[in-house]
Amino acid sequence: MTEHIATEHAHSLVQHQFExxxxxxxxxxxxxxxxxxxxxxxxxGLFVAYTIYRHQYPDPFRQGALNLKWxxxxxxxxxxxxxxxxxxxxxxxxxxxxxxxxxxYLVLTIIVGGAFLGIKATEYYIEYREHLIPGLNFAHxxxxxxxxxxxxxxxEKVQGWFDRVVPPRQKEEKRxxxxxxxxxxxxxxxxxxxxxxxxxxGIMLVLIWMAKHExxxxxxxxxxxxxGLYWHFVDIVWVFLFPTLYLLRQP
Amino acid sequence: xxxxxxxVVPTQVYARVLAVLMLLLVVTVxxxxxxxxxxxxxxxxxxxxxxxxxxxxxxxxxxFFMHVKYSSxxxxxxxxxxxVWLGIMMTLSLSDYTTRNFPEGSPTxxxxxxxxxxxxxxxxxxxxxxxxxxxxxxHTAPQRTPAAPPA
Numbered sequence: 589m590t591e592h593i594a595t596e597h598a599h600s601l602v603q604h605q606f607e608x609x610x611x612x613x614x615x616x617x618x619x620x621x622x623x624x625x626x627x628x629x630x631x632x633g634l635f636v637a638y639t640i641y642r643h644q645y646p647d648p649f650r651q652g653a654l655n656l657k658w659x660x661x662x663x664x665x666x667x668x669x670x671x672x673x674x675x676x677x678x679x680x681x682x683x684x685x686x687x688x689x690x691x692x693y694l695v696l697t698i699i700v701g702g703a704f705l706g707i708k709a710t711e712y713y714i715e716y717r718e719h720l721i722p723g724l725n726f727a728h729x730x731x732x733x734x735x736x737x738x739x740x741x742x743x744e745k746v747q748g749w750f751d752r753v754v755p756p757r758q759k760e761e762k763r764x765x766x767x768x769x770x771x772x773x774x775x776x777x778x779x780x781x782x783x784x785x786x787x788x789x790g791i792m793l794v795l796i797w798m799a800k801h802e803x804x805x806x807x808x809x810x811x812x813x814x815x816g817l818y819w820h821f822v823d824i825v826w827v828f829l830f831p832t833l834y835l836l837r838q839p
Numbered sequence: 840x841x842x843x844x845x846x847v848v849p850t851q852v853y854a855r856v857l858a859v860l861m862l863l864l865v866v867t868v869x870x871x872x873x874x875x876x877x878x879x880x881x882x883x884x885x886x887x888x889x890x891x892x893x894x895x896x897x898x899x900x901x902x903f904f905m906h907v908k909y910s911s912x913x914x915x916x917x918x919x920x921x922x923v924w925l926g927i928m929m930t931l932s933l934s935d936y937t938t939r940n941f942p943e944g945s946p947t948x949x950x951x952x953x954x955x956x957x958x959x960x961x962x963x964x965x966x967x968x969x970x971x972x973x974x975x976x977x978h979t980a981p982q983r984t985p986a987a988p989p990a
Contacts, residue, residue, distance in 0.1 A: 617910065618917055625921035632925040639929070640936045658868075665864050673857040676904045683847045813906075820904045824897045831889035835871035838885045 601808045609807050620814040624821050631825050638773045638832065645766045652770030653836035655720055657711060657747050661834040664707050665826060671700035672823040679816040685806030690799040694792050697819070701785055708782055714740050722772045728763045774833050781829060784822045791815055848909065856903045860896055867892040
């Protein structure tokens with residue numbers, strides 16, 4: 589029953605310049621990959637700049653990375669991988685033509701993606717209280733325990749448990765200018781990544797609206813499919829950001 | 840027409856890929872806790888392992904989550920092109936920066952390069968030196984080039 593209606597519906601959605609739905613889908617996928625190629629090179633430029641500076645100043649960059657709460661970054665990586673999974677399930681729901689399932693999995697993806705942004709915001713707040721933001725409040729002297737407050741202090745304590753394996757940064761040690769440069773890279777790269785996620789959540793809200801109006805079918809669901817590509821790409825960027833920014837722990 | 844091209848990936852595939860990705864996340868954190876450079880007596884081991892794990896994760900996401908494994912040849916070409924060009928940018932940039940400024944007598948790459956060399960000009964022979972002493976003042980002393988003999 590739905591099969592027939594869906595086919596009719598899909599047929600009307602093949603625009604006149606395309607032979608059929610398959611060709612239309614192929615064109616959309618290629619266009620999306622061309623866009624993603626520009627994104628790869630956009631983030632790639634940042635990674636190249638980061639690598640050059642890290643090669644030039646290995647020790648200050650390591651000192652900078654030791655200020656980050658790497659376990660929060662690790663939790664965030666797991667959270668983002670999970671959101672990629674729920675996104676893949678949304679695309680699967682689209683492929684079998686179930687608008688209700690698309691909505692369910694997109695809402696899940698928004699929740700998990702929102703959790704990522706929440707943890708990221710918490711990290712930014714911790715770094716703000718620890719005076720690590722270049723141009724705003726970067727201080728060469730690390731603030732004392734009273735200055736950062738009990739909230740940030742709790743995260744410091746958890747970091748202390750993890751730091752038993754690797755010697756942590758000396759608290760009273762002065763921060764160098766090069767360390768400030770590490771934080772410049774850290775904030776620009778993670779903020780651009782977070783911006784991509786916020787844009788993604790906005791697009792997902794539109795997709796949910798479209799699914800609510802039964803616009804997708806097994807034959808035509810290119811927006812869901814292509815948004816999936818975008819979301820997975822954002823996930824890949826973080827997969828590289830996590831080890832490059834958080835895991836520089838060895839001398 | 841559409842049905843013969845559309846490949847619906849079973850959800851178990853996604854679940855398995857997610858499990859492998861989580862496992863690799865644990866491995867990459869564990870690898871960062873070990874001083875691999877020290878264990879293998881060679882530099883860059885920690886970095887290499889971290890990057891290799893990240894590439895493995897990216898390839899899994901691209902092949903399965905992004906369906907490239909089930910896509911046409913031209914999608915393969917577009918997806919690879921992005922990373923080939925990234926590779927060119929990386930290789931050419933790093934082949935320059937990693938081979939600059941070898942300090943004398945160092946067996947490997949420079950550990951820390953503090954900045955460009957500042958070469959101060961030698962004082963002019965006819966410069967009027969306050970105090971009329973023969974030796975130049977410390978802050979005008981040439982750092983890199985030998986002082987020109989006074990005329």
